[in-house]
């Protein structure tokens with residue numbers, strides 16, 4: 198048997214260093230290129246990546262994983278094993294992902310606790326499962342033609358069912374048959390190693406841990422007992438395996454990956470020890486030592502200690518990443534503006550490859566790399582640019598534990614009613630208005646330097662004025678300035694706060710062709726000057742109605758950034774919280790009476806393990822409350838949540854102690870209302886217009902949703918608003934939809 202490579206990675210960014218895949222996908226969808234051209238572009242990108250990885254040192258056979266889905270790895274696997282029918286057809290695949298005239302797309306949701314989103318297979322008991330090995334054989338063949346023995350990649354059967362809707366376990370035996378068929382085909386094609394990811398063993402999904410462990414045993418003892426199959430490399434990224442760990446040890450897979458990243462060991466420090474005990478020496482162990490989802494230079498000395506603590510002989514252990522590198526940008530080489538002091542502290546995908554090789558070579562073999570790592574660790578710890586004692590002291594002086602805005606909601610509510618004098622069922626929007634071509638162009642020109650600061654500000658003010666006038670004319674009650682100055686809300690605040698570094702090219706795939714450029718929290722966070730006041734104050738000067746100030750909350754800013762690894766998340770959250778509290782004070786001074794603090798990512802950071810959730814919710818709530826802690830009683834604090842189902846954490850949402858909460862609800866047909874009943878005592882705006890779709894909701898439809906809401910929420914506490922901001926929509930839909938909101942509200946109020 199070919200031995201497992203000494204140095205490897207779990208996966209590499211698929212989108213392309215210059216986002217080639219994104220461009221090819223979007224050109225194909227728009228009909229600008231045909232299927233043939235698309236396929237050859239995607240193929241060239243894959244082969245280039247293999248060549249690139251070989252140049253970076255992955256020279257051993259099977260060191261390079263072929264984790265090469267065109268849209269999503271779960272969809273790709275589901276199609277290959279036939280859990281979702283679609284075969285090899287490109288348009289079928291994209292129809293599942295994006296919908297078309299005849300079908301709605303598959304639902305999309307977060308992949309473990311990352312910002313990547315996968316497509317959720319819809320499955321049912323008794324359905325047919327027919328493997329399509331051609332999909333993966335093509336990948337193997339094209340790699341072979343280019344001179345590479347790559348490791349075909351699939352999500353494993355247990356994880357695939359655990360992530361499907363519903364998790365229909367009765368399908369497991371026939372699904373295992375399909376995997377067996379794919380394995381046999383790969384073996385026949387001469388493949389010696391296949392990589393199968395089973396991260397279901399690290400998370401508390403809808404299926405309990407103990408059951409996951411027993412399905413794992415059932416599926417894998419069967420698969421591993423098959424005659425015709427390649428060697429199996431089973432992987433467990435995104436955390437530590439608990440109940441399933443002994444099972445993984447007993448299965449007898451040829452190679453097993455465990456996630457030993459600093460992040461995982463912080464939550465479960467005894468993990469290396471448990472791995473050492475549970476995994477027999479016959480199983481080749483692959484230590485996922487290099488963090489696949491953060492951007493910090495590894496402490497090679499400390500990583501070596503973890504490696505040594507596994508007690509393995511050199512030929513029975515390899516070094517890899519903790520997860521696929523799909524969660525980090527390609528390379529630091531594409532960055533020109535990272536401060537020279539900070540650059541050595543960072544390692545993107547390509548830089549991590551060098552770290553893996555250094556760990557394999559050890560200090561004797563890679564002295565320079567170890568010395569560099571030592572320097573990075575030391576200079577980062579000692580840096581006076583990122584450590585700001587004023588910020589640390591300020592946060593240390595805060596009261597510990599839960600903080601509470603005074604007076605309590607009921608009292609504030611009275612003052613705010615008087616101050617604002619809003620009508621019954623007040624109407625507002627969530628903040629952003631359509632980002633027009635003119636605004637995008639102005640922003641691009643400003644970035645390029647062809648539009649001066651003054652001209653850019655002027656362009657923004659023209660836009661704000663139009664947005665205010667439109668809202669006045671339509672008759673909304675609490676207005677917004679439209680957020681024309683923000684492209685991405687988190688990027689916007691990160692650029693204005695100290696303690697963040699933003700990248701030029703650090704694109705990371707979020708889903709399909711969608712990429713984001715997460716900022717990096719490098720140190721203590723503070724606010725050198727006001728960030729949003731100029732725009733809000735200008736907007737307020739144009740209207741007698743209240744204009745809502747618009748901030749992104751601490752949890753969301755953190756969730757959508759690369760986080761520090763030298764302090765707990767709660768520390769950064771507190772720091773961002775007080776920085777935003779200063780912004781609240783400045784907005785109040787500028788005459789703003791209503792301030793929204795968006796926390797769409799509150800649910801996203803919820804830990805994978807149920808045991809860890811209470812502690813998370815505690816610091817998340819605290820950070821949010823710090824922002825509004827010293828707001829005047831008369832200032833109405835709103836919050837907004839979207840992107841996930843909040844039923845599970847509705848009490849935590851109520852615990853934010855906002856005066857008004859808007860929550861996405863239209864798409865789920867207001868399912869949320871059941872949960873709201875018992876828990877919510879403040880005002881609430883369940884979204885009544887699904888802004889993810891280009892449809893214009895009719896007034897009757899909206900009125901229906903409002904009447905449904907009134908069965909759960911008293912009239913005086915209900916707000917009328919869309920599900921989320923309007924920035925991705927066009928005015929052609931926004932204008933009539935807003936008018937329908939007003940008509941619906943008026944009609945419902947009439948009938949009260």
Ligand SMILES: [Zn+2]
Nearest residue numbers: 797839921922
């Ligand atoms: Zn939203």
